[in-house]
Amino acid sequence: MKSVFYGLLFTLCVGSSQSYAADVGSKDEAVKMVAQVQADYAKDAAGTLKAINEKKYADRDLYPFVFSLKGVTVAHGANAALVGKDLIDMKDDDGKMLIQGMIDIAKSASGKGWIDYQWPNPISKKIEGKTSYIEKMGDNFVGVGVYR
Numbered sequence: 326m327k328s329v330f331y332g333l334l335f336t337l338c339v340g341s342s343q344s345y346a347a348d349v350g351s352k353d354e355a356v357k358m359v360a361q362v363q364a365d366y367a368k369d370a371a372g373t374l375k376a377i378n379e380k381k382y383a384d385r386d387l388y389p390f391v392f393s394l395k396g397v398t399v400a401h402g403a404n405a406a407l408v409g410k411d412l413i414d415m416k417d418d419d420g421k422m423l424i425q426g427m428i429d430i431a432k433s434a435s436g437k438g439w440i441d442y443q444w445p446n447p448i449s450k451k452i453e454g455k456t457s458y459i460e461k462m463g464d465n466f467v468g469v470g471v472y473r
Contacts, residue, residue, distance in 0.1 A: 350387035378405040418443040431466035
């Protein structure tokens with residue numbers, strides 16, 4: 326009887342963690358979303374930015390954001406109210422210059438890369454580690470983040 330109980334408990338725990346894993350985006354999915362935004366932007370820049378602001382790219386906890394290389398929000402898939410705001414001086418919970426760090430990646434030789442930072446998780450309501458994939462896109466950069 327104990328083995329049946331523990332077997333059931335194990336199945337429930339594993340099933341729960343697999344379900345949670347499916348509810349959050351992966352690093353590979355973040356990179357793919359950035360690539361999709363890049364491709365769409367090359368065809369229709371204004372339409373792509375509008376679609377981002379209307380949350381049409383949003384997938385679970387994944388959403389794209391676009392900033393100018395001067396730190397002004399161009400489009401934001403989680404909060405369109407940020408569009409037009411200069412966030413160059415924004416810091417994460419540890420005091421890291423977040424947008425400036427993203428700009429540094431976009432201006433690097435490769436024009437792309439990952440940045441780690443601390444950010445509020447809307448699900449857990451706690452400050453958690455997050456990493457965002459950044460790519461230069463004309464005079465802007467596009468990014469998509471995942472919780473670590």
